[in-house]
Each structure stands twice: as C-alpha cells, then as structure tokens.
Amino acid sequence: MDYAIDIRGISKRFAEHTAVRELSLQVPTGSVYGILGPNGAGKTTTIRMILNVIAPDTGTISIFGQPSGDAKVRDRVGYLPEERGLYRKMQVRRMLKFLAELKGVPGHVADVRITEWMQRLSLTTPERDWGLAKVDELSRGMQQKVQFIGTLLHEPDLVILDEPFSGLDPINAQALKDTVIDLKRKGKTVIFSTHLMDNAERLCDSVCIIARGEKVLDGAVTAVKAAAGDRTIALGLVGARTPGISAVLGNRTLVSRIDDNNRFLEIELTPGADPQQLLRDLVAAGAGIERFERVNPSLHQIFLQRVGAKGVEEGMSGHG
Amino acid sequence: MGKFIAVFKREYLERVRTRAFILTTLLAPLLFGAVMTLPAYLSMKSLKNTKLGRTEILDATGTGFGTDVQLRLTGPMADTGTITVKAVPPSELAAAESTATHAVQSKAIAGYIVVDSSTLNDQGARYAGREASSVGEMQMFENAIKQALVTRRLEHEGLDPKRVDALTKVRLSMSAERISEKGRGGTGLASTILGGALAFLLYMSLVLYGQNTLRSVIEEKTTRVSEVIVASVNTDTLLAGKVLGVSAVGITQQIVWALGALLIYNGRAAIFAKLGLGTLPPVSLPHVSIGMAIALALFFLLGFLFYSSLFAAAGATVSSDQEAQQAAQPIILLLVASIIFIQPILLAPSSTMARVLSWLPFSAPIVMPLRMSVVALSPIEISLVIAGLAVACALAILLASRIYRVGMLMYGKRPSFAELGRWIAQS
Numbered sequence: 001m002d003y004a005i006d007i008r009g010i011s012k013r014f015a016e017h018t019a020v021r022e023l024s025l026q027v028p029t030g031s032v033y034g035i036l037g038p039n040g041a042g043k044t045t046t047i048r049m050i051l052n053v054i055a056p057d058t059g060t061i062s063i064f065g066q067p068s069g070d071a072k073v074r075d076r077v078g079y080l081p082e083e084r085g086l087y088r089k090m091q092v093r094r095m096l097k098f099l100a101e102l103k104g105v106p107g108h109v110a111d112v113r114i115t116e117w118m119q120r121l122s123l124t125t126p127e128r129d130w131g132l133a134k135v136d137e138l139s140r141g142m143q144q145k146v147q148f149i150g151t152l153l154h155e156p157d158l159v160i161l162d163e164p165f166s167g168l169d170p171i172n173a174q175a176l177k178d179t180v181i182d183l184k185r186k187g188k189t190v191i192f193s194t195h196l197m198d199n200a201e202r203l204c205d206s207v208c209i210i211a212r213g214e215k216v217l218d219g220a221v222t223a224v225k226a227a228a229g230d231r232t233i234a235l236g237l238v239g240a241r242t243p244g245i246s247a248v249l250g251n252r253t254l255v256s257r258i259d260d261n262n263r264f265l266e267i268e269l270t271p272g273a274d275p276q277q278l279l280r281d282l283v284a285a286g287a288g289i290e291r292f293e294r295v296n297p298s299l300h301q302i303f304l305q306r307v308g309a310k311g312v313e314e315g316m317s318g319h320g
Numbered sequence: 321m322g323k324f325i326a327v328f329k330r331e332y333l334e335r336v337r338t339r340a341f342i343l344t345t346l347l348a349p350l351l352f353g354a355v356m357t358l359p360a361y362l363s364m365k366s367l368k369n370t371k372l373g374r375t376e377i378l379d380a381t382g383t384g385f386g387t388d389v390q391l392r393l394t395g396p397m398a399d400t401g402t403i404t405v406k407a408v409p410p411s412e413l414a415a416a417e418s419t420a421t422h423a424v425q426s427k428a429i430a431g432y433i434v435v436d437s438s439t440l441n442d443q444g445a446r447y448a449g450r451e452a453s454s455v456g457e458m459q460m461f462e463n464a465i466k467q468a469l470v471t472r473r474l475e476h477e478g479l480d481p482k483r484v485d486a487l488t489k490v491r492l493s494m495s496a497e498r499i500s501e502k503g504r505g506g507t508g509l510a511s512t513i514l515g516g517a518l519a520f521l522l523y524m525s526l527v528l529y530g531q532n533t534l535r536s537v538i539e540e541k542t543t544r545v546s547e548v549i550v551a552s553v554n555t556d557t558l559l560a561g562k563v564l565g566v567s568a569v570g571i572t573q574q575i576v577w578a579l580g581a582l583l584i585y586n587g588r589a590a591i592f593a594k595l596g597l598g599t600l601p602p603v604s605l606p607h608v609s610i611g612m613a614i615a616l617a618l619f620f621l622l623g624f625l626f627y628s629s630l631f632a633a634a635g636a637t638v639s640s641d642q643e644a645q646q647a648a649q650p651i652i653l654l655l656v657a658s659i660i661f662i663q664p665i666l667l668a669p670s671s672t673m674a675r676v677l678s679w680l681p682f683s684a685p686i687v688m689p690l691r692m693s694v695v696a697l698s699p700i701e702i703s704l705v706i707a708g709l710a711v712a713c714a715l716a717i718l719l720a721s722r723i724y725r726v727g728m729l730m731y732g733k734r735p736s737f738a739e740l741g742r743w744i745a746q747s
Contacts, residue, residue, distance in 0.1 A: 088543060094334075098326060101329075102327075102549060
C-alpha cells in the first residue's frame with residue numbers, strides 16, 4: 001500500500017500531560033481520511049507533528065516516503081489551521097500571494113490562481129471585489145474562505161484540514177465538501193480532523209478515532225462499521241411507550257444501550273442476544289412496530305461505544 | 321532563498337506602504353530643516369527689522385569718515401537696514417545729538433552713532449539708541465568703525481586704496497584640534513561630533529524601529545499566522561527575512577533622510593538666498609575617508625540587525641502587546657548602557673573599558689564609531705570587530721528562531737529565563 005502519511009509510534013509530552021501516546025497510523029494516498037476524537041483528544045497536536053510545527057518526542061513521521069521536516073515535502077502539503085491565521089491589516093490578494101510564495105509558487109502563477117479561486121468561492125462578485133479589501137474588513141465566513149484558498153493555492157498533493165467544518169454555515173459546509181470530493185477525484189489526499197461524526201461518515205474513506213492521546217481504532221469506514229458488528233437495530237415504534245415496552249427495552253440480557261433518535265431508536269444488542277427474541281418480546285408487550293431493521297452502526301454509535309462519555313471527559317488535554 | 325525573499329518582501333512592503341511611514345519619511349526632513357533654519361531665519365529677520373534699521377551717523381570729523389563707516393555697514397548687508405550720514409560741524413554736535421535723541425524717542429530712528437576727531441585719535445566713538453545693550457549690533461558697529469579707521473591710516477601711510485581694501489578684508493575661522501595624552505591623535509571636534517551623532521542616530525532608529533520586529537512577531541502569534549507560516553518555511557529563514565525586512569524599512573527611511581539632508585546642504589545657498597538671509601553661515605563637514613565611511617555604515621547596519629534580532633526573540637516569548645513592553649526592557653537597557661558609556665569613552669578612548677566595550681556585540685555598534693573618530697584604530701582591528709559583530713548577528717537570529725519555534729505555540733504565562741534556556745536547548 002502506498003501511504004501519503006505513515007506515522008510510527010509517535011508520542012508527545014508537554015510539561016503537565018501527555019498529549020499523544022504511541023500513536024501509529026497510515027493514510028493511503030488518494031484517500032479522504034478523518035481523524036476523529038473528542039475535544040482535546042490530541043488531534044491538533046497530531047496534525048502539528050505531521051506538519052513539523054512541533055517535533056514528536058519519540059517515533060517517526062514520513063510523508064510521501066520522506067521525513068516530515070523535508071523542505072520539498074513541505075511544499076506538497078496544504079494546511080488549514082483550526083483558528084484563522086491571517087495578517088489582519090493585509091490586503092486579501094497580497095495575503096494569498098504571500099501564502100503561495102511561501103510554498104514556492106511564482107507570483108504571476110499565484111495571481112492567476114487567486115483570481116480563479118476568488119470567483120469560485122464568490123469572494124469576487126460584480127458588486128464587490130473582496131480581494132482588494134483588508135483581511136479584517138471581511139466577515140468570519142469570508143476569512144475562512146480566504147484561509148481555505150491559501151491552503152490550496154499551491155495545488156498540494158496532501159491537504160490537511162483542522163476542524164474545517166466548525167463554524168461553517170450549511171452553504172459553505174456544502175462548498176467545502178464539494179471541494180474535498182473534487183480534490184479526491186484529482187488524486188489528492190485529504191486528511192481532516194473533526195468531532196462531527198456525520199461529516200466524517202459521509203466524506204471519509206478511512207478514519208482513525210483517538211481519545212486521551214491514544215488510538216482507539218482505525219481503518220476503512222466500511223471495515224470499521226463491519227467490525228463493530230451487526231448488533232445494532234433501528235426500531236421505529238407507533239403510539240405511546242407502555243411500561244411493558246420500557247421493561248423489554250430495559251432488559252439488560254437483550255439490550256445493552258439505546259440511543260433515542262426521536263424518529264427511531266438505535267439499539268445495541270447485548271453480545272449473544274437474539275434479535276428475534278427482542279422482536280417477539282416487543283410484540284408480546286403490545287408495541288406497534290413501524291420499523292425493525294438490522295443496521296450497521298453509525299460512526300457516531302461506534303464512537304460512543306468505544307470512547308464513551310468517560311473518554312470524552314478524560315480526553316480533555318487542552319491542546320486538542 | 322525564494323521563501324526568504326517572500327518573507328523579506330512582505331515585511332518590507334507592508335511597512336513601507338503604510339501612510340504613517342510615508343508621512344514620517346517625507347515630513348521629518350521638513351521638520352528637521354525647519355528646526356535648523358527657523359531660529360536663524362527668525363533672529364536674522366528680527367535683526368533686519370529692529371536693529372540696523374534706521375541708524376544715523378553724526379559725523380563731526382569733517383573728513384567724511386562717517387561715509388566710510390556707512391559703506392562698511394551697508395556693503396555686505398545692503399538690504400538689512402538704512403544707515404544715513406549727517407555731517408555736522410563740531411560746534412553744532414551737541415545740538416545735533418539732542419535732535420537725534422528726540423528722533424529716537426519718537427521712534428523715527430533706532431539709534432545714532434557719533435564719530436568725531438577723538439574717534440580718529442583712538443579715543444572712541446559713541447552710540448545711543450533703543451538697543452544699546454545688543455552685543456551683536458555693537459560688535460557690528462565697532463568692526464565697521466575699526467576697519468574704516470585702519471583703512472584710513474594705511475591710506476595715510478601712502479598705500480594704494482585698492483590694496484588697502486584687499487589687505488583689510490580678513491576672514492578668519494579658527495579650527496580646533498584635540499590634543500590628548502596620546503598626542504595629537506584626534507581628527508578634530510567635527511569627527512567626534514560625527515561619531516557621537518552616528519551613535520545617537522543608531523540609538524534613535526533602534527528605539528523607533530527595532531521594536532517593529534518585536535511587534536511583528538507578536539502579531540504573528542496573536543493572529544496565529546505563525547502556525548501556517550512555520551508549516552511552510554523553517555524558522556531560521558522566517559526570522560532572517562523578518563529581521564532584514566524590518567531593518568530595511570528603517571534603513572530606507574534613513575537613506576531618504578540622508579539624501580534630503582544632502583540636498584538641503586548642497587542647495588543651502590539658494591535656500592538662504594530665498595529666505596533673504598544673505599551670507600551663508602560657515603559649515604565645516606569632517607573629512608571622512610571611503611574606508612571609514614564603509615566601516616561606519618557597516619557598524620550601523622549590523623548594530624541595527626543585532627538589536628532587531630534580540631527584539632524578535634523577546635517578541636517570541638510573549639503573547640500580548642502589554643507584555644511586550646516588559647520583554648523589551650532588558651534590551652533597551654543594553655542600549656541605554658552603551659549610550660551612557662559615550663562620555664567616558666570620549667575622555668579615554670583607549671582605556672581597557674573602551675576596548676572591552678568595542679568587542680561586545682551589544683555596545684560595539686555604538687562604541688566603535690566613537691573610538692574610530694577620536695583615535696586611529698588599525699584596519700585589522702576594525703575588520704575583526706565587524707566580522708565578530710556579523711557572527712553575533714547571525715547567532716542572534718538563530719537564537720530568536722529557536723525561541724520563536726517553541727514560543728509560537730505557548731500562550732499565557734511568560735517563560736522564566738530557565739524555561740527559555742530549555743526552549744533553546746530543546747529546539
């Protein structure tokens with residue numbers, strides 16, 4: 001397998017805590033890869049180490065087969081930080097040109113690409129060319145777009161997005177998704193971190209879930225879901241829930257966990273339990289059943305199963 | 321190299337483009353010019369209006385001496401006032417004086433001079449007027465009378481009047497040379513002033529611009545641009561580009577100012593004429609050899625770079641403008657200490673202290689130009705100090721780079737010196 005990123009056993013300790021512990025993961029070239037985890041699980045620290053912004057205490061990181069600090073490799077990587085990183089007083093076009101030049105793109109090439117991207121993300125409209133405005137005259141959403149353009153101007157082979165969806169309205173979130181799919185189609189590798197499982201499930205080929213600085217699981221999304229087993233049942237009920245029904249659902253020998261999604265319940269069966277038994281018990285209790293379907297668990301479910309509420313709390317490290 | 325240029329270009333252009341920069345660059349020379357010429361202009365102007373302004377010479381010599389004096393007063397300053405001569409017989413002098421006194425009281429004239437036979441016999445002349453205590457004015461009258469007297473005597477001795485004119489017009493300017501315990505090593509007061517001025521100019525520009533690197537670093541930290549940039553360039557390149565770019569801004573301004581000063585200096589005759597100031601005041605510039613000029617420029621440049629790097633390092637340790645002031649203090653202290661040593665070094669430019677301070681990178685850019693102007697230093701010593709300073713600059717940039725790399729992601733508490741040491745060691 002050809003890996004865009006190959007991380008072997010990296011750890012990073014800060015004075016008061018361990019942010020990342022013995023983490024290994026491989027990102028296949030040309031895939032969309034999600035790093036999932038609760039806030040403070042070590043996602044941003046991992047990304048910073050991939051970018052060589054900070055060095056791991058132990059372990060190695062190679063990008064396209066080269067060590068991550070290599071200058072040539074660095075020019076093939078595009079990075080969107082979680083918080084905006086733009087000079088406030090700089091004109092937008094000049095800011096973008098500077099970011100492109102830092103990646104070795106000649107000025108005149110950058111100019112052409114900036115014009116294209118500004119139109120594509122509607123920062124240049126017949127009414128107003130925001131490229132001539134200063135960064136701090138732009139709204140948050142527009143600044144985010146500018147930052148995103150800056151990430152892609154040098155046409156990187158590997159795009160790293162740290163929490164790209166946080167704070168995006170639905171329209172911009174859709175534009176971001178489209179761009180990610182487009183990048184994949186062009187053979188680029190995209191890796192992003194998020195704590196929003198829905199986005200990850202829809203976009204990613206592979207994922208890695210980390211908590212408390214450690215890897216919980218990783219692999220292709222289909223494989224992860226299959227491995228999580230077929231113990232999940234989507235149950236749709238009609239009418240009021242009687243004490244009898246509640247008793248069936250509370251039976252720990254059958255049901256280990258229930259997630260109420262309002263329109264249906266996502267039920268995780270206790271290992272060894274027979275789903276047919278559950279169905280019979282529900283019918284016997286007089287439940288009106290609208291839907292009873294064995295489903296693959298959502299990433300969200302898998303995440304809750306594997307990380308749990310406890311993990312979310314303990315995973316807080318303050319550094320993301 | 322391309323990335324270095326990108327950083328350099330950004331730091332330079334973003335600053336040079338600001339309105340503040342353009343205004344200070346263009347207006348400061350005007351301000352300097354005004355500060356330098358205005359007092360002279362105003363005093364000249366007041367001289368013209370109130371002093372030489374209508375003065376009467378009462379000539380009781382009966383030999384036309386009053387006209388001689390008048391010629392000497394109006395010749396070079398034809399447009400500064402009017403001098404009239406009134407020839408009076410000695411017997412009517414008292415009456416003429418009282419008429420003149422009334423004229424002064426009624427402000428018809430500013431004053432009057434009395435020359436009579438006693439003047440010709442070295443017994444003196446008299447002046448009476450509103451401004452009898454004005455030293456400049458009295459000196460002017462005295463000189464004119466003295467010269468007229470000398471001319472008359474020489475003519476009396478049979479000299480050709482034209483020769484007399486040529487002989488009596490003496491222009492004297494006295495140059496002062498410094499003699500120290502080391503002998504006549506000094507190259508004169510003017511170059512000492514030059515050395516001091518350069519030291520002070522460096523100090524001023526560092527106070528004005530050195531802290532720009534500090535602010536530039538803090539801006540990157542607070543806007544989190546640093547993360548994006550460090551993912552693209554290594555911090556050595558970044559810091560070198562930043563320090564050189566910001567320094568280039570300060571140096572651009574100095575060059576514009578220097579050119580402005582040169583322009584004013586070369587065109588000073590025209591400017592003085594325009595302002596109606598007549599003659600040029602004597603200005604003597606110290607003689608500076610090409611080699612010395614290059615050395616002075618290098619000291620200025622390297623000093624600027626060295627301190628800018630230190631300011632950048634200080635900026636990397638803090639995360640807000642409020643803390644920046646504190647972080648900059650130790651560096652300003654180094655600078656001020658070097659300035660404080662100017663006086664003792666001028667008194668003993670070859671002392672051990674002076675020599676030691678010449679070798680320390682933080683004081684060398686200030687102390688060396690001073691010493692060079694008062695004692696002859698060997699070119700080898702100067703070259704070695706410059707080389708040492710250049711190395712110190714490179715080290716300072718590397719140091720700043722390391723602190724930047726670690727400090728970039730640290731927010732909140734300022735590091736102690738021990739922690740700083742750890743940062744430098746670990747990156």
